[in-house]
Amino acid sequence: MKQTSFTEDQLTDALRALKADTSDERFRLLTSEPPKARIRPLLWYGVAASVAMLIVAASIWQSSWSIHPDTTPTATTATVDENLSQLVGQSIAAQTQAQQQRTLTNDIVSEHLSLVEP
Amino acid sequence: MEAMSEEQFNEIATRERGQLMKSALGMLGDEELAADAVQEALVNLWLFRDRMDTNRPASPLLSTILRNICLMYLRNRKRRQPHIGLESIPPSQLHIAVTASDNPQQDLEARERAEAVRQALARLSPPHQAVLQMHYSAGLSIQQIANIRNATTAAVKQMLLRARTALRAEIERRNP
Known part of the structure; x- marks a missing residue:
């Protein structure tokens, strides 16, 4: 047989006779979910969830400091307590001193008046 | 189940082509190879049209087909096999x-x-x-x-x- 004697119709028929693989096996191969594709989104979801949690934690931390704008983040609770007790001590000492001065003044005035009176 | 008509296929191909191209380019990193993968995915959608439910959206299935084709291309690239595009069904595998x-x-x-x-x-x-x-x-x-x-x-x-x-x-x- 001489293939060079192909007519246009014969060439078309020959081309149409060549069929692509449409078996069930190939269909399954093409339409099955690839294993990597199942794992990869889970990884991305994990990363996205971690980032979201970090963002939320950071925003909560920042907002907790913004409630007390005068407090510097370096001050610790212990330092604050220490300063407070120091201030209370100083205040009590000042009050005691003022009381002593008042008593002393009263004594001097009384003594002076007793001297003045006949 | 009703088989996909030519009009339905044309609509899907026109609508999905851009998104498929982006996905393929993301996986393969080569524009020419990505275009071949998209072409092959759409041809396979047509070849298997009798087994597809036309009431369901075609895009998830098309994405799966494309991913599998891209993975095949990547495996061939690792094995240093020459890329043959749609001819990944080489003529020798076409049956008469x-x-x-x-x-x-x-x-x-x-x-x-x-x-x-x-x-x-x-x-x-x-x-x-x-x-x-x-x-x-x-x-x-x-x-x-x-x-x-x-x-x-x-x-x-x-x-x-x-x-x-x-x-x-x-x-x-x-x-x-």
Whole structure:
């Protein structure tokens, strides 16, 4: 047989006779979910969830400091307590001193008046 | 279950092509290879149209087909196998289906012609192989091929004509 004697119709028929693989096996191969594709989104979801949690934690931390704008983040609770007790001590000492001065003044005035009176 | 019509296919191909191209480019990192993968995915959608439920959206299935094709391309690349595009169904794997007639002699000749064409087809350039297989083996119309390739129908007709001429020349060269 001489293939060079192909007519246009014969060439078309020959081309149409060549069929692509449409078996069930190939269909399954093409339409099955690839294993990597199942794992990869889970990884991305994990990363996205971690980032979201970090963002939320950071925003909560920042907002907790913004409630007390005068407090510097370096001050610790212990330092604050220490300063407070120091201030209370100083205040009590000042009050005691003022009381002593008042008593002393009263004594001097009384003594002076007793001297003045006949 | 109703089989996908040509109009439905054209609509899906036009609508999904851009998104599919982005996905394929993301996986393969090569524009030409990505275009081939998208083309192959759409051709397979058409080939398996009888098994698809037209009431369901085509995009998830199309994405799965594309991913599998891209993975095949990547595996071939790792093995350093040459890329053959739609011809990842190489002509050697196309099976010959000659409709039996009353004349066995004619059937035999038709089978021999098909075999000669299959051998010559394997020697054509990948774009020529692709367009001939899409039109004749997969049964896609000129308009469908134009939608798949994002080309005009005139360009597809021109390419088909050139591919047929090249095929005929190859047959004559092999059988002087």
